[in-house]
Amino acid sequence: MSRAFDARVDAALADRQLKIAVERTAGTAEAKRGAAIGAWPSFGAARERAAAIKDHVIANLGSYLVQFEASATASGATVHWAETADEACAIVVDICRKAGARSVARSKSMLGEEIGLPHALEAAGIGRVETDLAEHIIQLAGERPSHIIWPAMHKTREQVSALFHARHREPHVEESIVAMAASARRQLRGEMLGADVGISGANFLIADSGQVCTVTNEGNAELSLVPPRVHIVTAGIEKLVPSMDHAVHLLRLLARSATGAALTQYTTFYAGPKRAGDRDGPEEMHIVLVDNGRSAMRDEGLAEMLRCIRCGACMNHCVVFRQIGGHAYGGTYPGPMGSVLTPALDGLAANRDLPNACTMNGKCQEVCPVAIPLPTLLRGWREKSWREGLEPVTLRKGLGLWAWAARRPWVYRTGVRWAIRTMRLAGRGWIAKLPLAGGWTGGRDFPAPAAESFMDRYRKGER
Amino acid sequence: MSARDAILARLGPVGDPAVLAAEAAGLLTGEERERPVGGEDLVARFLAQLGQPSVAATHARIGSLAELPGAVAGYLAVEGAEPALWLPPDARVDGLDWAGLTRLADCPIDDGAVLAFARAGVAETGSLVFETSPEAPMLPNFLALRHIVVLEVAALVRWLEDAAPGGAVPRAHYWVTGVSGTTDIEGTYVRGAHGPRFLHVVLVGSPS
Numbered sequence: 019m020s021r022a023f024d025a026r027v028d029a030a031l032a033d034r035q036l037k038i039a040v041e042r043t044a045g046t047a048e049a050k051r052g053a054a055i056g057a058w059p060s061f062g063a064a065r066e067r068a069a070a071i072k073d074h075v076i077a078n079l080g081s082y083l084v085q086f087e088a089s090a091t092a093s094g095a096t097v098h099w100a101e102t103a104d105e106a107c108a109i110v111v112d113i114c115r116k117a118g119a120r121s122v123a124r125s126k127s128m129l130g131e132e133i134g135l136p137h138a139l140e141a142a143g144i145g146r147v148e149t150d151l152a153e154h155i156i157q158l159a160g161e162r163p164s165h166i167i168w169p170a171m172h173k174t175r176e177q178v179s180a181l182f183h184a185r186h187r188e189p190h191v192e193e194s195i196v197a198m199a200a201s202a203r204r205q206l207r208g209e210m211l212g213a214d215v216g217i218s219g220a221n222f223l224i225a226d227s228g229q230v231c232t233v234t235n236e237g238n239a240e241l242s243l244v245p246p247r248v249h250i251v252t253a254g255i256e257k258l259v260p261s262m263d264h265a266v267h268l269l270r271l272l273a274r275s276a277t278g279a280a281l282t283q284y285t286t287f288y289a290g291p292k293r294a295g296d297r298d299g300p301e302e303m304h305i306v307l308v309d310n311g312r313s314a315m316r317d318e319g320l321a322e323m324l325r326c327i328r329c330g331a332c333m334n335h336c337v338v339f340r341q342i343g344g345h346a347y348g349g350t351y352p353g354p355m356g357s358v359l360t361p362a363l364d365g366l367a368a369n370r371d372l373p374n375a376c377t378m379n380g381k382c383q384e385v386c387p388v389a390i391p392l393p394t395l396l397r398g399w400r401e402k403s404w405r406e407g408l409e410p411v412t413l414r415k416g417l418g419l420w421a422w423a424a425r426r427p428w429v430y431r432t433g434v435r436w437a438i439r440t441m442r443l444a445g446r447g448w449i450a451k452l453p454l455a456g457g458w459t460g461g462r463d464f465p466a467p468a469a470e471s472f473m474d475r476y477r478k479g480e481r
Numbered sequence: 482m483s484a485r486d487a488i489l490a491r492l493g494p495v496g497d498p499a500v501l502a503a504e505a506a507g508l509l510t511g512e513e514r515e516r517p518v519g520g521e522d523l524v525a526r527f528l529a530q531l532g533q534p535s536v537a538a539t540h541a542r543i544g545s546l547a548e549l550p551g552a553v554a555g556y557l558a559v560e561g562a563e564p565a566l567w568l569p570p571d572a573r574v575d576g577l578d579w580a581g582l583t584r585l586a587d588c589p590i591d592d593g594a595v596l597a598f599a600r601a602g603v604a605e606t607g608s609l610v611f612e613t614s615p616e617a618p619m620l621p622n623f624l625a626l627r628h629i630v631v632l633e634v635a636a637l638v639r640w641l642e643d644a645a646p647g648g649a650v651p652r653a654h655y656w657v658t659g660v661s662g663t664t665d666i667e668g669t670y671v672r673g674a675h676g677p678r679f680l681h682v683v684l685v686g687s688p689s
Contacts, residue, residue: 039667046668060513071508080492081501093650099485151674152665168665175667199663199671206675207591226502227650237661237676240623244653255488260505266641267509279535281606281641283662284623286655293652295615297570309484313491 023348023371030342031461039174040343043165047334050278051385058274068271069389072325075258076316082225082258083307089228094290095303106308107138110217110250113304114144119214123242125232126150127219128166128328129254129308132350132363135217147209149238151202158185164344166351167276167330172343216243216300220253221272221327222265223305229287230305231265233272237284249288249300255307256324262287268327271387275329315362319398323358325388332382332392338375347372354382354392361399370408373399434471441467514605514640523604523637524684530607531682536659537672538607538680544687546631550579552683553629557582557594560679562627566594571616573598588620594627599657601644602632602682608658609682610644612651619653628660628677634686 030036055061075082087097100106114122122139124130124146136157139146148157152170156163158181163169170178175195182198183189186205190197218239222231230251232239243249259265273281292299316324333339333353344352349360349369357372373396382392403409423430444452448463458464468475482490489495531538541552557564565583568574574596588595598617601610609630613619622628638644646654661676672678 043664043668046664058513064513067508067513071505074505074508078496078501080489080494081496081498083489083492084495085498093652099483099488101484101487105484149675150665151663155665168668170665173666175669178666195666195669196671198666199674203591203673203675210675211590229650229654235659235662235664236674237623238674240619240655241675244620244623260502262645263509263642264505266645269641270514277535277664279658280530280533281608281656281658283535283659284655284657285608286653288653289650290652293613296613296652297615297618298620299613299652307488309488309491313488317491 023346023375026346026348027342027375028460030346035174035177036172036343037341039172039177040340042174043168043171044334044340047167047277047330051275051331051334052278054274054278054280061274064267064271065387065389068268068327068387069325071259071264071267072256072327072388073321075260076256076321076324079255079258079313079316082260083255085225086223086228086258087307089226090223090230090290090305091228093228093303094293095228095305098304098306100306100308100310103133103308103310106133106252106306106310107135109306110135110252111138111142111144113248113250113302114139114142114215117215117248117302119144119248121145121147121209121213122215122217123147123149123210123213123246124153125216125218125234125239125242126153126169127217127252128163128350129219129252130217131163132254133252133308133310135252147206147213147242149206149210149236149242150234151199151236151238154202154206155181158182162345163350164352165330165333166328166355172345210238210241211245213242213246215248215250216246217250217252218243220251220257220305222259222268223253223257223307224260224262224265224287225258226261227287227289229262229289231269231285231287233269233282233285235277235279235283240284240286243288243300244298247300248302248304249291251288251303251305252308253305255309255312256326268388272327272329275331275385275387311363318362320358320362320395322390323355323362323395325390326355326359327388328355329387331385331387332390335381335385337377337379337381342375354396355390358390358392358395358399366399366403366406367408370399370403373397373403431471431473435474438467438469438471442469523639524634526604526639527602527607527637528684530604533607535662536607536680538659538682540682540684542684544685546573546577546685549631549683549685550577550582553596554581556629556681556683557627560627562594566596566627566629567621567625568596569598569617569621571598588624589626590624592626594629595621595625596629596631597622599630599632599636601636601638603638603641603644603656605640606656606658608641608644608656611655611657612646613653614651619655622657623661623676625677626673627679627681628657629681629683630657631683631685634684
């Protein structure tokens with residue numbers, strides 16, 4: 019393991035508050051999703067259809083982008099294209115400057131995080147109001163999101179309470195989550211309604227109509243995007259769907275997989291700026307289509323990853339995520355989907371630990387609403403890391419030694435017998451400390467092996 | 482080369498839109514939808530969905546629009562709320578007798594009640610479908626504490642797909658399926674995060 023990843027994981031495992039916070043939210047999400055999918059007998063067929071829709075779009079992405087550009091332009095929106103994160107940020111900052119913007123209201127967008135938009139706005143001296151409650155919490159705390167649906171999942175209610183008391187103008191008096199939410203409502207209202215520019219991501223871009231779909235439960239997207247003079251959308255090019263009906267099919271899967279509800283509370287399809295006679299709405303609408311490595315992913319064996327609709331179910335059900343939370347992953351996207359995406363976005367050499375930090379239990383693939391073969395994609399990264407010689411020498415030599423022994427059964431069995439004897443000297447039942455396995459026993463006990471190996475017992479006639 | 486050209490060059494040649502559209506349409510035959518709640522009757526299904534915890538809307542039924550002011554006044558009285566509300570610039574509210582209720586000149590931005598006409602209601606999810614127009618501004622529906630929505634029984638449709646805009650695409654087409662809620666602190670559900678805390682549907686007309 020690289021030292022940085024190692025240190026982050028150690029810190030996460032030692033943080034008892036983090037474990038409590040992650041368990042409370044991810045546990046609730048898992049239970050609610052289970053109930054929603056349990057009440058939908060055709061979920062299996064629905065997700066196969068969703069995968070087919072996304073695959074069709076990804077295979078014909080150029081055509082759909084051209085179609086979307088034409089229909090969005092016809093609706094009065096301006097379409098921009100960005101190959102990289104920096105280009106995308108530069109386009110957004112430029113639009114803000116031309117609009118004379120002093121403050122922007124931002125509705126949670128993982129693509130915005132991916133391209134570093136919060137930082138770019140800050141560098142340009144443009145004030146930023148995060149309007150999603152969780153994004154507001156982490157903006158106050160000066161932290162990054164730890165989950166794609168619940169960015170403040172790592173915070174307990176006690177930590178949020180302390181933060182609001184320190185930073186809100188009129189903080190809550192009663193120590194309850196309801197009172198804390200009301201405190202944020204008071205704090206954000208004026209800032210949200212007074213912003214010059216509203217920035218959002220997109221859950222779907224609809225090719226035949228040029229509509230941009232956002233979903234929220236808080237209604238903060240609409241409050242951030244309708245009052246300002248300018249609405250800017252930053253969206254990954256994989257967000258395309260052919261028509262509204264295709265979006266509807268995916269929306270059914272998205273909400274159930276994320277929160278267990280049949281649909282998010284607010285689902286909005288925007289098409290261009292305000293029209294003649296409209297009493298509200300922005301005067302300009304800009305849509306920035308961002309590649310940032312996606313077209314390369316399609317052609318380099320990661321096309322299935324572009325199906326992802328960002329529901330977060332894979333991380334809610336991941337045994338590793340549930341232990342270490344999202345920050346330990348180090349990238350914008352945590353959990354299983356993040357472990358596939360981060361090496362593609364930020365390079366394999368610096369992130370080869372991520373595909374290794376996986377038990378391959380297959381749970382992520384089982385719950386994925388678009389049936390992404392996440393374990394297979396993670397294995398692909400492991401193989402690439404091996405082929406490119408990125409694994410450390412100790413691991414390569416160790417595996418070489420094991421492979422040499424595994425091809426010589428007598429040597430292998432003798433080795434196993436000695437290993438059993440040595441390990442049983444360290445303890446019976448559970449081993450608290452084991453030489454050469456400090457990485458394991460530092461965080462948890464190791465199960466002591468049985469007195470004899472399977473092969474020895476089999477030979478003695480135990481069947 | 483522009484970013485646009487570079488991205489499109491990597492993605493390969495642009496296909497025939499007609500062929501693509503046919504392929505895409507073929508992917509939607511025989512959708513898998515959830516088992517109906519509340520039977521086959523559209524009104525019963527819609528009302529059953531309004532009662533789901535994630536929607537948690539109240540409702541009243543009236544025979545015709547003339548009864549709307551009375552129904553609204555009754556709702557606000559039962560809730561112990563002020564007999565005041567903001568009405569949209571829609572000709573349908575003008576012919577009604579709003580005596581006993583104060584018509585607010587401006588939309589309340591953090592409390593109070595607003596009224597809106599839904600273009601459709603969706604039995605599948607209990608969603609209310611809105612579209613922006615000069616008569617139907619969007620922001621009031623996201624600001625006030627109480628969102629009162631008028632829906633004609635005849636405007637109920639079965640599935641979300643049936644609620645799609647029929648003609649020209651409106652500037653904003655939106656579905657409201659509950660109130661402004663959040664689970665951002667420890668996964669605990671709180672109503673009234675930024676917008677409405679209460680959703681009340683007034684269903685107009687008798688089932689055919």
